[in-house]
Amino acid sequence: MLEKNHQNSGAQKTTSSAADRYQVIGKPMPRHDAWPKATGETIYAGDYKRPGMLYAKALRSEYAAAELVAIDTREALAMPGVAAVLTAKDVPHNETVTRFGQTHTVGGFEGLYRVLADKKIRFKGEAVALVAAKTLAIAQAAMEKIKVTYKPLEGVFDPETAMQPDAYPVGEDASNVVCSYKVRKGDVAKGFAAADVIVENRYRTQMVDHAYLEPEAGVAWLDDDGVITIRAATQVIEHFRGIADVLGVPQNRVRVITPMLGGGFGGKEDITVETYLALLVQKTRKPVSLTYTREESILAHSKRHPYVMYYKTGATKNGKLVAMEARLISDAGGYVYLSPWVLLYSTVTATGPYDITNVKVDTFTVLTNNTFTSANRGFGANQPCFAYEAQLDELAKKLGMAPLAIRRKNYLHTGDALASGRVLEHAVETEQTAVKALEALGPPSRPRSDRQRIGQGIASGISPYGRMMFLHDTSRSFVSVELDGSATVRCGVQDLGGGQASTLAQITAEVLGIPMEKVTVFHGDSSLTPLAGTTTATRQLYMSGNATLKAAAAVRQNLLRKAGTMMAVDPDFLDIRDETVFVQTARKPWVITESESGECQVTYGGDRGDLIAAEMCPDPDPDKTLPLRDVIRAAAADGIALFNVAQFNAPARELIDFKTGQGQVWPDLTFGTVAMEVAVDIETGTIEVLKLISCFDVGQAINPLSAEGQLEGGAVYGLGYGLTEDIILEKGITLTPTLSEYLLPTAMDTPAVRTIMLQSGGGIGPFGAKGIGEPSNVPPAAALANAVANAIGVRVYDLPVFPEKVLKALGRI
Amino acid sequence: MKTYPITIELNGEARNTDVSATETLLDVLRNKFDAVEVKNGCEQGDCGACTVMLDGKAVNACLVLALQASGKAVTTVKGIGSQTSPHALQRAFVEQGAIQCGYCTAGMITAAKALLDEKSTATTAEIRQAISGNLCRCTGYKKIVAAIESVAKKEPATHKR
């Protein structure tokens, strides 16, 4: 186990064997995309311009539930400068099904996807018509001239009400229940009978927004070949297929390019502006630009699912969990989108990182007339974490145990199985993360007044990385070397700001033995870069990292073969460092294995990177070296391929057994713990976060600076979920449509997060890395709630933990 | 539509255009002067992505009419430094990993520059306060605060250009 403890950011990265082993991997370094961002040169989706560009607006429903009786666009169309006004009848295929960049169809998960509202309005903010005009002002004015006749309907806004058989039907089907899942392990009745203590509670989590700083935006045009080209902020360029289907054109006639994103967090996973732009380009044959206003972004793109969760957990008097029964209901809002997937994540992670003897989980996702909900960082892992971690603390309290003590009795370890039967064959270091996090928190601070209470809390989380295995996930990457010794990566990754592209440069630099600055990454073009799948599910480092590693390794192999001939040394004993080929005496060569099913395992330099005593080279001559550039030129002269396109296939499994929840859903999971200390003002309910420690097993930090950034950012994203963020809806109407009402943490509300990275090397990403983008934001809200409960002696069961709820819990109001 | 001529000194260069009464400084910077480094995040003054310095003070460009800025000096992140001649703040942001998606970065650096111009030895609390109108959704602020701190401490006298 390697551990790095970063109290401060920046330079003092410790020496570890990873640091010795690798030249570029594990080294903190500025990302290649940082400079243009620091100097304002990065051209984001909404910054782009084309000659003769039109400006678009979407007219959105004023009602959350209504019949769309009539739309009259004549007056708008007649306005000078208006190029097009589109309604549902103008969309070639207005109704399709939601697919999420997947290339493998799995029955039963897809929901109705309607480009523009037709017949029945399902949520306020649903797009009803599109306008394109010469200026934004004209588009806005034209939009106001569209006359829409609505017949308001009753609607249903509470998921539990919506589940009732006689509830108002949100869509065309009689039932609002989209789907439900089960997990069954052992016999819960017997388990509860054996329990000495049982706690039973109802928890509620709120709807939240991704609130990336960059609103949804894009520009689209018809290129010289008549291909509809869309340059938009998206996490999924592979939506080009779905867009083509809507337009009724072949899939190779739509191209999606994604520039650097101003944040995604799952909110740019579903289609936002892309189809609207494509339709307007198809109609006008002119370039069209569309950027959502902030209000529009809050009203009209997906949100995180609010959950109602009933948890009953039983433990023996020594703290062993013997039974857990959970019933989870998620609010899908007006349309299905990714709700079934999100629910599946919640279902399988509902027991947390704990080994529980008897388990019964029932989960439901239900349509309502609220804003539709879909992917949001954590993808269903966050909500149950809030509940199962609260349950643990409540049990500990009843048993007179410390929060860490009860957890240590129950943590899953490597080799144990989840309630879904899946054996955790890769590293599980949850217990270590909890011990380290709590240790770093230190003794509680002293209250500064008699109205202040100090509390500490921890929460451990479990969340996967990599997509669900029944999607048969793949990624591709291209790596080449140029004659001057530089290297090029072409990979269809979408870079949301997490360093998804930069990481590939680092991996390539490591494999080819060149500095990172010598690698250029071209990313995110559905026509020109090999498709790399979605930047979702914390999968890009795992998937495209491995694909790039594989491609770079193949190029390396070609070069070393040539070098071997040139140096008269067996290529297996050659290595590259500092742009020089030399005779390596200290480690094993590359191992890349591919199973018959196409699953791929890439290992670098031996068993998960451990230094292995050399099988001595027969002729170890340390002076025998060759500049890499000379090898490249010689290889080129010979016609040896200087490039490789590799595909990485994640291990695939078929669907799990839906009657019992048994089966394997993801390739691997990430585990970690967040510890927090809060000061609560018991008279006003105000909460101040004094300390926040985030400790995760990251497997191997490819770039510790970036990995820390993910942990810090994830911690604060999760803190906002716990503390201030709340999309408040009243009968489907958003009461928090701006960033002065929807409250993100500011620099003043945020403690200096302390991160501790454990590096087990036990992940299945390149160099043993695990994914941390989403996992990092799963436990903070639960840790906050536990810290507050610890401070005031009573618990708030609803997120966010607003001051008012604190006073209510205390019985002061 | 009635328009009015305006002159703005943008990053040291006098720029002229005609604007309507309701156009904001943000509109004009992005659409007429191609200063797209100034980001549009909310157009409500809630996020700080469009922060520029107006006669040296950090303001939201979306909350200033273009006409109100006429005759005044506007500094964007491009006026603070470039890749060939970066400001210490830009270097610190890059080197210390204070940039993720980068959408808040231009505004953050501009707000930090305005602070250090006014008080070169700003404390951590003053730094957090000064950027409290600039939201960041990726970093959790820690590395941003640290980057500004490192400049505030390192070169107390040199950030005025």
Add this chain to the structure above:
Amino acid sequence: MQTVEYLKPADMNELAALMQQYAARATFIAGGTNLIPDMRSGRHRPEVLLDIGDLKAMNAIALNDDHLSIGAAATIARIAADATVNAHCPILAAAAAKLGNPLTRNRATIGGNLANASPCADTAPPLLSLEALVEIMDVKGQQRQVPLDKFFRGYKWTDLAPGEVITRIVVPKPSSGMQGGHTKLGLRKAAAICVASVAVMLEKENDHIAKARVAFGSVAPKPIRAYRLEAFFEGKAADATLLSQCEPILQQEIAPISDIRGSEAYRRQVTAVIFKRNLQELLWS
């Protein structure tokens, strides 16, 4: 699309002339932090904008014999940092430092904060407790001074007639024995809309409270002076029992609503808490 005119008077005479010319058609803009988003959303569709932001006379902060004069176009940031304001009206400076965020404080003006007349206007409670006067110029160029409490007439409703403008705020210099306190509660530490706020000015003579001025924000349709509460304290001995005795009066004075930031019950509870904390601080520490 409607055409909007923009005019920027060079001095007060020009302003007076333009006000006479455009009368009720004129909308004044200084900081614009409320007006500009309102124009964008269509909530406000002005015909003529008169930009008073750079008028010298309306930016002046000056200390006279018996009062502090603050130009209506003085920015919130300037007021928060101004040495004179900090010396004579520290609670105003403190409230200004908590308004909005640093970027909006550099644009928003005190006149705009008051003219907007939101119940949560951050500068209103301290100015009410300081018994400030608002100086108004009408379309004929006539000036009048209105006590701030009379200036606020209801929810987003003021004494300003169409075409009238606030020129400056006149704050009587508090007597040297007066001490002040201010607290704002919000859901964030920065960029927070006020949930409840209180401003208190108190003069102690020996062990008695000689004078009390109390104002609240965000707990009524407008920022309010709490006259009955003031009367309750004046002349009383500074005794700890006052804290519990004042509570029913305080609760009668305020009339909070429930909204996304807090319920009526929460506002009632915390308003009492922050008021009492200020009182304690002023009387006993």
Add this chain to the structure above:
Amino acid sequence: MKQRIELLVNGEYHELYVAPNTLLINVIREELQLTGTKYGCGTGQCGGCTLLVDGEPVLGCLTLAVAVDGAAITTIEGVAAVDGTLDKVQEAFLDNNAVQCGYCTPGMVLMAKDLLRRNPHPSEADIRHHIKGNICRCTGYNGIVRAVKAAAERQIEGDANANG
């Protein structure tokens, strides 16, 4: 000092304020962002910026914008129908491989339209004479000449059909 001019470009009305020395090509390409009109030499020697002004071919790089105040202008963008349906001359250019790099094509198409309006039955010599100011570096002109001829024939057919 800017001067107000009015132009009807491809049927669309524009009111513009231009300096007296502004060239028409710059108004078309930059103000109106109609980049189909090409800049080739700036000195009237290549024909890349050919426009039809009130039906007459004009070089955008040698014409002041103020000089065409009130004119109706056709650019290459105005030749095809709004829905993208090509003009007969454009169709003929495609069918006869008259387009290679495409940079001279806008000017060539406009010149061809001008010729056919004046002379519906041009000889090869007529065609070569008419496009002599439009330089093409790729095709050797044969394809272009064939295309204009074919367009003339189609036009006749089209007229015949219309008449019949």
